[in-house]
Amino acid sequence: MTDTIYALSSGAPPAAIAVIRISGPAAGEALSSLTGRSFEPRRTALARLRDGAGATLDEALVLWLPGPDNATGEDTAELHCHGGRAVVAAVTSALSEMEGLRPAEPGEFTRRAFANGRLDLAEAEGLGDLLTAETELQRRAAMDFAGGGFSRQIGAWNEQVLRLSAEVESALDFSDEDDVPEPDAEFRRRVAALRSELDTWLERPAAEKLREGYRVALAGPPNAGKSTLFNALIEREAAIVSDIAGTTRDVIEAPVALGGVPFTFVDTAGLRCETDDVIERIGIDRADAELARADCVLWLGEEGGGPDSAVEISPFADLAGKGKADGLSVSAITGQGIGELKAILIERARQALPKPGEAALNARQRTHLVAAAEALGRAAGKADWILLGEELRTVRAAFDRLLGRASTEDMLDTLFARFCIGK
Structure with a gap:
């Protein structure tokens, strides 16, 4: 300095x-x-x-x-x-x-x-996210943190805790008297209400999901048209397309924004039970892992053969006799149904990701907010004023860590290393 x-x-x-x-x-x-x-x-x-x-x-x-x-x-x-x-x-x-x-x-x-106190840690994290934002949804979420929205919310919560703590200290001043009452129902209600408010924030989708994007895996048997549809969705030739079964051996990922929403599309190896090819077997195992990890699966195989909640896709709408009775009919060749499929995915992603303008907590922030919520939960059940006061001090300490008033150098080094030179 x-x-x-x-x-x-x-x-x-x-x-x-x-x-x-x-x-x-x-x-x-x-x-x-x-x-x-x-x-x-x-x-x-x-x-x-x-x-x-x-x-x-x-x-x-x-x-x-x-x-x-x-x-x-x-x-x-x-x-x-x-x-x-x-x-x-x-x-x-x-x-x-x-x-x-x-x-x-x-x-x-x-x-x-x-x-120098010109911004707190939550604002700095928001600024870092703003610098890397690639979609409108990411930008709006980062702006709330960079602009101090979350910091002001923490300040409001801390004010409530300080008022509760003041009442605890007042009660402790008379603790040498025999008739000091236990915390009344109104005091406990206020503690429980604040705990409930923190829980509401913790129920929101995580910031990491917004940063990584809504993950969509394309799955089905060999030669089902996965790679062709994958290229159509990301609008570039990222995956090799061939009539030869087993062409896709590994997982191919591509980030893209649709309607201002971040996505990661994943093309996977064709799924089949029997194969003597060791490399293809590894690809199939990786495909299975991707299906478990995905937020949404586009199933291009036999009807009902995909995971639960998968979107059934009939990928050969341009070929007579190739369609399926159920599922969405699309053609990556003619473009039929591609717009409708994108609309379905955008709607699903918007339900799963933080809402526009809604602050999303990262893992560090979530950890400290969980600590504050748990301390409030314990405080609500305390009858002893001294123990209750200790729990409220734990809440205030968690809020301080959220804003970086008690941070380790290693964590700060990791955070600011994300920034470019000159920022």
Whole structure:
């Protein structure tokens, strides 16, 4: 935190504009060294950038953002340069020659913002998810966390716990008297109501499911048309299509967005009971594992032969006499039924994934929220004020861990390593 760091914070060049960010105690000195002048805070200004020898590097718009009221909470400067590779290389080279400056590590700007109290851990996790969001559903879920929605919810819960704790402390002040009553029904009701609210959040689909996408496995016997349909659904030739049985030997995965919803489609080996081919047997075993893992199975085999709740598919709608009485008739060749199939999958996925704008908890957040809910459950049954107060302290500690007020360095290293350099 004593170093001053710098990095390209915009997209990789070439581009129209390249934003180079400098953050740390020497940011102001670095800006003066590059421009030979000082700047009014938070006002854009045009300046000529020069290296240590006085050679012109670029003409750029510069911003001087003194801390703590900025993104990182420490003195920050931004250079909005022309976005050519040579320009970026020249400016960063000039910065590297200044004493006390070094290139930023992945996620280091955001980590400094966290360390300086500019955002909490839940907001940082949301920002990380926002950077990797590829669908509208992922973006909207990440925005709620990055914008502090979940943090405000935790704050509201913590306020309720603090009020309950204050009543416990008040009761303990009179604990030397013989007639101190046990917690009344209204107190227990409030504890139980808060526990119920946390349970409602824990019942929501997990954030990992939203990140990975709704998993759809295509299954059936050899030569059932799985790979052809797989290619049609993802709209590219990812799987080899052949009339030879057993062509697909391994699992093929492809992520894709349909209707703003993330999916992972999985093409599997043809299923049959008997085979002397060792490699094909391995492929069949892997296919069985994928069927167990999938959120939805598209069954292209014999009617009723697929897993329960599988979507029955008749894949040869374009061929006379090849259709089935039941199931959805599609043709990857003509496109018949493909739109209807996608609509069915989108509807199923929307039921299984977090709703638009609904915050989804990741594994870390879920662990701490479970700890808080369980402590509230125990508190609701306590008659002893001292034991009840201890359980409420456990709840408050879980909320602190949710927001990163009690976090380990290893966990923080893992989180911020997800970020790109310059963020």
